[in-house]
Amino acid sequence: MKVPFSKVTCAGNELKYVTEVLESGWLTTAGKTLSFENKFAEKVNVRYACAVNSCTAALHLGIEALGVQSGDKVFVPDMTFTASAEIVRYMGADPVFLDVEYGTSLITPEILKKAIAEHPDVKYLVVVHYGGQSAEMLNTSGTGIMDICRKEGIKVLEDAAHAFPAKLGGRMVGSWGDVTCFSFYANKTITTGEGGMLTTNDEMIYNRVKIMRLHGINRDVWDRFTSDKPSWEYDVVAPGFKYNMPDVNAAIGLAQLEEADRFRDERQVVAERYLEKLSDLEMVDLPVSKVLPGDHAWHLFPVVLNEKSLISRNDFIQRMADRGIGTSVHYKPMHRLSYYRDNYQLDPLNFPVAEKIWKGTVSLPIFPSMSKEEQNYVIDEVRKILYP
Numbered sequence: 001m002k003v004p005f006s007k008v009t010c011a012g013n014e015l016k017y018v019t020e021v022l023e024s025g026w027l028t029t030a031g032k033t034l035s036f037e038n039k040f041a042e043k044v045n046v047r048y049a050c051a052v053n054s055c056t057a058a059l060h061l062g063i064e065a066l067g068v069q070s071g072d073k074v075f076v077p078d079m080t081f082t083a084s085a086e087i088v089r090y091m092g093a094d095p096v097f098l099d100v101e102y103g104t105s106l107i108t109p110e111i112l113k114k115a116i117a118e119h120p121d122v123k124y125l126v127v128v129h130y131g132g133q134s135a136e137m138l139n140t141s142g143t144g145i146m147d148i149c150r151k152e153g154i155k156v157l158e159d160a161a162h163a164f165p166a167k168l169g170g171r172m173v174g175s176w177g178d179v180t181c182f183s184f185y186a187n188k189t190i191t192t193g194e195g196g197m198l199t200t201n202d203e204m205i206y207n208r209v210k211i212m213r214l215h216g217i218n219r220d221v222w223d224r225f226t227s228d229k230p231s232w233e234y235d236v237v238a239p240g241f242k243y244n245m246p247d248v249n250a251a252i253g254l255a256q257l258e259e260a261d262r263f264r265d266e267r268q269v270v271a272e273r274y275l276e277k278l279s280d281l282e283m284v285d286l287p288v289s290k291v292l293p294g295d296h297a298w299h300l301f302p303v304v305l306n307e308k309s310l311i312s313r314n315d316f317i318q319r320m321a322d323r324g325i326g327t328s329v330h331y332k333p334m335h336r337l338s339y340y341r342d343n344y345q346l347d348p349l350n351f352p353v354a355e356k357i358w359k360g361t362v363s364l365p366i367f368p369s370m371s372k373e374e375q376n377y378v379i380d381e382v383r384k385i386l387y388p
């Protein structure tokens with residue numbers, strides 16, 4: 001048997017909507033993108049959604065709209081994909097990396113409070129909802145990450161690349177922060193091949209993002225081809241970027257969006273089974289979920305081979321591959337990547353939790369169409385490898 005690490009489910013209206021685009025005679029940003037934005041905003045329950053060609057583009061537009069300047073400092077979790085930090089460098093600003101919590105790989109209000117005490121000059125925060133679980137942005141005692149940031153005047157950029165559809169206390173991720181960015185990359189919870197979405201309730205941020213998404217032109221492409229004004233006439237108000245989402249991709253996104261809740265439910269079934277069937281393994285630390293069962297997007301199922309494990313993470317991955325099972329690692333922490341390590345003189349001793357996670361972490365296959373047989377195979381082989 002072969003079990004891939006992840007697999008896209010594309011069995012809904014994807015073909016129908018893409019065909020509509022191909023037959024329309026206009027393949028880039030137009031009605032399908034607009035419709036995708038509107039439906040996404042409705043789903044997340046937010047005022048504005050802006051479709052772009054990647055989550056990295058959304059993060060770049062978001063951090064630009066928040067007003068980050070060259071020389072500013074920005075808190076970024078150590079345990080994330082490099083995109084969360086590179087966008088800080090795009091602005092000429094500098095990341096200040098935060099160690100994360102064991103079990104969730106998230107930053108917590110406590111971690112943030114300690115970081116603020118050490119770095120009172122930092123006025124921006126990138127939050128990563130690692131694996132599909134929302135960080136503790138809000139809580140009933142008013143001491144969540146958002147509460148702290150509002151009090152301290154820190155602006156928040158949410159990297160929700162893993163977290164659609166995810167909630168916290170029943171509220172959708174993307175509906176409460178300053179700016180939230182989602183990814184529709186090929187292996188994310190819903191996909192457009194490549195793509196991303198930025199959501200915000202702030203009209204000023206939205207207006208800035210819309211202009212910067214398309215060369216700093218003060219009118220949308222779609223607008224150029226639908227309004228009564230001559231289509232050649234436009235003004236440029238800033239040196240913007242080329243980040244718009246083509247309609248071909250938006251068509252796939254619209255179809256994926258229709259299935260998003262079902263995909264999430266199916267991933268949750270897989271996650272709950274792993275949690276049940278692997279809970280007795282002393283060598284393995286399972287991911288900790290602190291949100292309500294229906295609130296987790298379960299993009300990843302990362303386990304950590306702990307100090308009791310007799311085999312290394314790398315050997316484990318090789319043996320899983322020998323048995324036809326795909327796995328991955330999320331992530332090599334930022335402080336170990338040479339660019340950041342060397343330019344910021346990062347010392348592993350300052351990131352003890354991320355170090356511990358990194359040494360043993362491996363993500364098991366999880367995807368919506370994963371069969372019970374496939375999952376049983378993974379579970380059995382994990383046991384055989386760890387307890388020969």
Ligand SMILES: *Cc1c(COP(=O)(O)O)cnc(C)c1O
Binds near residue numbers: 053056083159161
């Ligand atoms: C995938 C990912 C991104 C980047 O998404 P793209 O759509 O590929 O640009 C950013 N942050 C995290 C945490 C990711 O996993």
